[in-house]
Amino acid sequence: MNDLPVPSNPPLPNRERLRLHIPPHRPQPGGHADFGYFRVPAAGVVARPAIDVPSVVTHPLATALIRVLDEENRAVGEWDPGLDPETLRQGLRWMMLTRAYDERMYRAQRTGKTSFYMTSRGEEAVAVAQAMALRPDDMLFTSYRQQGLLIARNYPLIDMMCQIYSNGRDPLKGRQLPVMYSSRAHSFFSISGNLATQLPQAVGWAMASAYAGDSRIAAGWIGEGATAEADFHHALTFAAVYRAPVVLNVVNNQWAISSHQEVAGGEEATFAARAIGFGLACLRVDGNDFLATYAATRWAAERARANHGATLIELFTYRAGSHSTSDDPTKYRPEDEPRTWPLGDPVERLARHLIGLGEWSEERHKAQQEELARLVRDTDREAQSHGTLGEGPHFGVETMFEDVFKDMPWNLRRQQREAEEP
Amino acid sequence: MNDLPVPSNPPLPNRERLRLHIPPHRPQPGGHADFGYFRVPAAGVVARPAIDVPSVVTHPLATALIRVLDEENRAVGEWDPGLDPETLRQGLRWMMLTRAYDERMYRAQRTGKTSFYMTSRGEEAVAVAQAMALRPDDMLFTSYRQQGLLIARNYPLIDMMCQIYSNGRDPLKGRQLPVMYSSRAHSFFSISGNLATQLPQAVGWAMASAYAGDSRIAAGWIGEGATAEADFHHALTFAAVYRAPVVLNVVNNQWAISSHQEVAGGEEATFAARAIGFGLACLRVDGNDFLATYAATRWAAERARANHGATLIELFTYRAGSHSTSDDPTKYRPEDEPRTWPLGDPVERLARHLIGLGEWSEERHKAQQEELARLVRDTDREAQSHGTLGEGPHFGVETMFEDVFKDMPWNLRRQQREAEEP
Amino acid sequence: MPVMSMVQALNSAMDVMLGRDPGVLIFGEDVGFYGGVFRVTEGLQKKHGERRVFDAPIAEGGIMAAAVGMGAYGLRPIVEIQFADYIYPATDQLISEAARIRYRSAGEFAAPITVRAPCGGGIFGGQTHSQSVEAIFTHVCGLKTVMPSNPYDAKGLLIAAIEDDDPVVFFEPKRLYNGPFDGHPDRPAVPWSQHKASEVPEGYYTVPLGRAAVVRPGSAVTVLAYGTMVHVALAAAEEAGADAEVIDLRTLLPIDLETIVASVKRTGRCVIAHEATRTCGYGAELSALVQEECFYHLEAPIVRVTGYDTPYPHALEWEYFPGPKRVAAGIRQALAA
Amino acid sequence: MPVMSMVQALNSAMDVMLGRDPGVLIFGEDVGFYGGVFRVTEGLQKKHGERRVFDAPIAEGGIMAAAVGMGAYGLRPIVEIQFADYIYPATDQLISEAARIRYRSAGEFAAPITVRAPCGGGIFGGQTHSQSVEAIFTHVCGLKTVMPSNPYDAKGLLIAAIEDDDPVVFFEPKRLYNGPFDGHPDRPAVPWSQHKASEVPEGYYTVPLGRAAVVRPGSAVTVLAYGTMVHVALAAAEEAGADAEVIDLRTLLPIDLETIVASVKRTGRCVIAHEATRTCGYGAELSALVQEECFYHLEAPIVRVTGYDTPYPHALEWEYFPGPKRVAAGIRQALAA
Ligand SMILES: Cc1ncc(C[n+]2csc(CCOP(=O)(O)OP(=O)(O)O)c2C)c(N)n1
Ligand SMILES: Cc1ncc(C[n+]2csc(CCOP(=O)(O)OP(=O)(O)O)c2C)c(N)n1
Ligand SMILES: [Mg+2]
Ligand SMILES: [Mg+2]
Secondary structure, three states, X not given: OOOOOOOXXXXXXXXXXXXXXXXXXXOOOOOOOOOOOOOOOOOOOOOOOOOOOOXXXXXXXXXXXXXXXXXXXXXXXXXOOOOOHHHHHXXXXXXXXXXXXXXXXXXXXXXXXXXXXXXOOOOHHHHHHHHHHOXXXXXXXXXXXXXXXXXXXXXOHHHHHHHHHOOOOOOOOOOOOOOOOOEHXXXXXXXXXXXXXXXXXXXXXXXXXXXXXXXXOEEEEEEOHHHHOHHHHHHHHHHHHOOOOEEEEEEEOOEEOOEEHHHHOOOOOOOHHHHHHHOOEEEEEEOOOHXXXXXXXXXXXXXHHOOOOOEEEEEEOOOOOOOOOOOOHHHOOOOOHHHHOOOOOHHHHHHHHHHHOOOOOHHHHHHHHHHHHHHHHHHHHHXXXXXXXXXXXXXXXXXXXXXXXXOOOHHHHHHHHHHHOO | OOOOOOOOOOOOOOOOXXXXXXXXXXXXXXXXXXXXXXXXXXXXXXXXXXXOXXXXXXXXXXXXXXXXXXXXXXXXOOOOOOOOHHHHHHHHHHHHHHHHHHHHHHHHHHOOOOOOOOOOOOXXXXXXXXXXXXXXXXXXXXXXXXXXXXXXXXXXXXXHHHHHHOOOOOOOOOOOOOOXXXXXXXXXXXXXXXXXXXXXXXXXXXXXXXXXOOOOOEEEEEEOHHHHOHHHHHXXXXXXXXXXXXXXXXXXXXEEOOEEHHHHOOOXXXXXXXXXXXXXXXXXXXXXXXHHHHXXXXXXXXXXXXXXXXXXXXXXXXXXXXXXXXXXXXXXXXXXXXXXXXOOOHHHHHHHHHHHOOOXXXXXXXXXXXXXXXXXXXXXXHHHHOOEOOOEOOOOHHHHHXXXXXXXXXXXXXHHHHHHOO | OOEOOHHHHHHHHHHHHHHHOOOEEEEEOOOOOOOXXXXXXXXXXXXXXXXXXXXXXXXXXXXXXXXXXXXXXXXXXXXXXXXXXXXXXXXXXXHHHHOOHHHHOOOOOOOOOEEEEEEOOOOOOHHHOOOOOHHHHHOOOOOEEEOOOOHHHHHHHHHHHHHOOOOEEEEEEHHHOOOOOOOOXXXXXXXXXXXXXXXXXXXXXXXXXXXXXXXXXXXXXXXXXXXXXHHHHHHHHHHOOOOEEEEEOOEEEOOOXXXXXXXXXXXXXXXXXXXXXXXXXXXXXHHHHHHXXXXXXXXXXXXXXXXXXXXXXXXXXXXXXXXXXXXXXXHHHHHHO | OOEOOHHHHHHHHHHHHHHHOOOEEEEEOOOOOOOOOOOOOOOHHHHHOOOOEEEOOOOHHXXXXXXXXXXXXXXXXEEEOOOHHHOHHHHHHHHHXXXXXXXXXXXXXXXXXXXXXXXXXXXXXXXXXXXOOHHHHHOOOOOEEEOOOOHHHHHHHHHHHHHOOOOEEEEEEHHHOXXXXXXXXXXXXXXXXXXXXXXXXXXXXXXXXXOOEEEEOXXXXXXEEOOHHHHHHHHHHHHXXXXXXXXXXXXXXXXXXXXHHHHHHHHOOEEEEEEEEOOOOHHHHHHHHHHHHHHHHOOOOOEEEEEOOOOOOOOOXXXXXXXXXXXXXXXXXXXXX
């Protein structure tokens, strides 16, 4: 072949030519969605082990998919957490609020009120069900796509919005890119722009909690794409060696910006299976199934709380929106993918389940949708009254030099003075 | 408890106190060896799959141990590579030469002829059998403890020794710490002092070979302790995603300086099992069994050559010597461990196997030992005639500035002039 | 001659080299099918195939390691780090391996790798999409470091970097991708087409590494800048109404000392401008070199105008950015003293 | 007062803090049962238990990440990087996380972490056991950087670092662990007991971060040094027979500018000595600052005496090391000009 790089020598006659495998980018935009790369198992078929089983007992679950809601959205099987309607309605409300909030903030960016935004459309069950399955003081180390955790912990919408607008009331003083929330009061760790760093930090926090004889556990979230980062390996290694009380969640929403999960290794194995080589427990769950997600998270949390160590959960879901306001998904995937995702929409499925139970109705759903849209709109108005990125007001220039260190050294004091000069 | 760090809150009544698990350091020096943490399965019981099976077929092998030489050192089972006596004697000779070389260089350091040395005592089969199972032009990315690979590729002993002495004939011009060999002519990549970096490099080289339609594969070696490093994760991820033609070897010699393999996660799972989560093939082999090591390596190499992708091999062995000339193992492990290692000594086992075949004898063994000791001694004398670290001669000071870049920039030319001034 | 933006010029450089050298390949996060988040590799996979241009797992360390292995084989990989802020996971492979392989193997192995990374602020990217990390790499022996300021240089320097037999860290000021930017965010954005350096030959040419360019001759003060700050310095010189000589360093390592020293010896005054944080930034080395080489010609203290020693804030982006006002003040300070 | 080596003083500092603060814990490679490859944590696990002092997997990045998480919880982890040359895998967690958490969380979370790392050459460790990497971290806002030169300072500075609420990178010149070293490898090794700074109090005390020490008063030239180079500078001053004022910086960030400027304004001449590679080393910042602050007092160019811009070679260790001969030459050069 004529395009051999100079140094390589021709294969010997008795040797096969090697081939480089590049995961094909499929399906392509223009074409139609093709989800043939995985099968959707029936709901209710996966057995639920006791929380104290040896981790190996859970390893077969790496290739299963825990599902509770069946095709008619009835709750079936051992993993049904048996939540009361009140709790389910609360979960539905928080998911709907998350979606309404996302839609509003996405538009706010589109209309130039801020620089950047990322929605969690299609992944609301992951955050909301998991927040409800954990205790309010369990420490959360998240990526940028679990805003539902904050909403389900009643972090004030207005604070979230002011962070998005980087305005004078932004709890983070306008320092962070929109969506990079932080709230110590809500046991929610500062979100990093650097992928994966939060996961081993969650393990470290959990080690500290165990070190202190505390009873709070930690939970960490990472996208399937970011599992290729070193810190994913660090998290699994340290969680295994020190049996840290932590729940490690891989949110497999099929895409990492324009790269399909196959580029992260999804072609060869599931992400839940990464736990096996470390002797960690693992679960693989339908992330668009509120009940299954709740049950799996609860199982892992109780296991950790009882000093049986960490669990890796793969939440199998779909990123229904763009990666962020900076990309156009139709450039890299079929436009009908979000509509045709085989595991459906988490909000719709939980609503249908409640309606099936006679605990919810189309009318109440519509009414709640409108109520939440109003709530979000009104809160947004209030938030904008405190300023937007473009218009301000912002925190004063002097604040730019604060919190680099606890005590400001001379070079920063000097630069602060310089910056304050008119 | 009185030593709670200030910030942690007392556990709620209904919650269990969390405990931090620290892998206990056992057995301790002074005490006796305790190998109760693993069992030694019989030889010949593990089935040998075809080289083109789906990787999942190999995953049960992650908890097995491929052994060919039985208690009487007879070759048994499907993994017997069926090597002719000539080849076996060659392997034995190279292992014995490696050991003789190690002993000589260790003493050279002890007598102040150089700064540092690391022996591979007890692990000779890993390097020698693997070198013989690979093709001479397959590219090797090793750690600092596979000197047997170079010896089995007939890299001149004199060159190795001159590198150890950093003298005027050192192929690496005295730049590298002893044992950090490099020989392009022998398809042996420059050894790095930074752990684990070579493993994903091996994958990258293999990707390049496949990219070029070449037929040479790559092989990489890493210690079990270093598998905790990020680069181990990178190697597995890239090997899986691009199906790179590479053999990845984890040499589990039970110790990482003073840390037992449990500190690297060996308490929870085998190192071979790390492959499962990536859908890579894996084998776990008795690294002190020349035949088993040869057969496993051959299997993985043929699989890679036939474009079936990478295999992770755990070589279960024992570091019979100190980590390096800088540590004293009796400070952290029972002094009788090396003697009582359940899998025996690789040289002795292969010798006994050959004797059993009537192809070797105590006399020939002893004679070869003495011959190799002489060979090493004479070569050492010649090497020292080219200088030692302390006495020199060394490469001239001007060479210190060469090879930083292909073309020397002004700042280095300037510094070179300065350094050459008397 | 075709008119190209910085993005198009960089794309053209890689297109040319993919065509000329079968050993050249490109990989990185989202660089394949999508063509990169800044579209710099757009169309290259379609034209040259998945084998030559492909997506990588999100692991900067793994990407760099694979490139080192490929370089050892004899290929010339071009890897993209999606943002310079994300290069840290790759530092071990870049600093401990790529930069040292030629030395430690006594010349047997090399790392002919080009590492592309968008850097700098100006797009409201916040503290993890705005960093200028060049000084971490200019301290590392064995690495070359480049930062172009316009399309013509970008293409010529990138081809030179790809052809270089040693590892080159190639920083691309993202604020310049689609137009020159003089540090006045309030003014309408200008496309490259209005800048003469947007005239870029279709085919192969190089701009040699290690040579700076005098982009504005002057005799009263020398302003040393690179990347976005070159345009800011030019604006500042105008606004200060100063007879300032502005030098675009283009390559940070090796440093073009001759050009710098010749200028400062003439002007006797020197201002150094960069966007990176001040302390131990690249400007410190420039300042040290200039005072070592030009001590007896200096009529005033060398002035550094830089980013502050804080992370790059989101809302206060323009208070942080060392714009024309601050650079002009630095020029005045140098002239006043 | 007890006499301690650098190793013993560092060990004592950690012993004292483990005793005083239940939130202090130590982990790293081989630091537990074995007590560290340089024995700096020897006996601490036995005394304080496995829960407080334990071995970590060989993953500098994971060690740093765990420390960041523990710091967020409220503990004060002390982590050991076995050699500074192996800190690169931890740079992302150190630079992107530890250094920025206070800022990005608007003060809600902090990283009260102490990172200990043996640095420097002089033990024939070759290029991966000899590096001085301080300049990579002194460029990072949010990090403090320390390098002691004697047992008394080592203990006081380490306690101050552990108590500091921000991340501190604490470099320990390994050549000084067991005795002062003035750069004459040919002369017999001297134990710390013969040095007055080996008198170290048993208990708690601190040497505040950010304060340099004048270790040799003089009026003709100022020599700025830290770590091993302090002893080399003192020897060089004698050998040059110069009335040199030698300043031990002790803390590199924050810089004790006052002490430096006061001295240089008096002497009018300045020599900067460090073991790290020259280009973009910490000395560049010192040189830039001195010329900015003392321009009108400087009678001669500032001189830098540093490691060469190459990896640390094994056989030619002493040709590479900037010993007394080179520093003395630098002093003479500064005085001659
Ligand atoms: C260390 C690092 N590398 C690259 C990026 C750029 N980046 C931001 S998000 C993203 C994709 C992440 O995909 P995934 O982990 O699947 O999470 P998702 O966006 O799907 O929730 C990339 C590459 C980054 N932020 N940090
Ligand atoms: C990145 C890095 N961290 C730490 C070290 C120091 N170190 C050298 S060898 C070693 C132990 C390695 O143990 P293992 O991987 O099991 O290999 P073995 O020595 O047993 O062959 C350590 C910690 C290093 N060389 N590089
Ligand atoms: Mg994703
Ligand atoms: Mg080992």
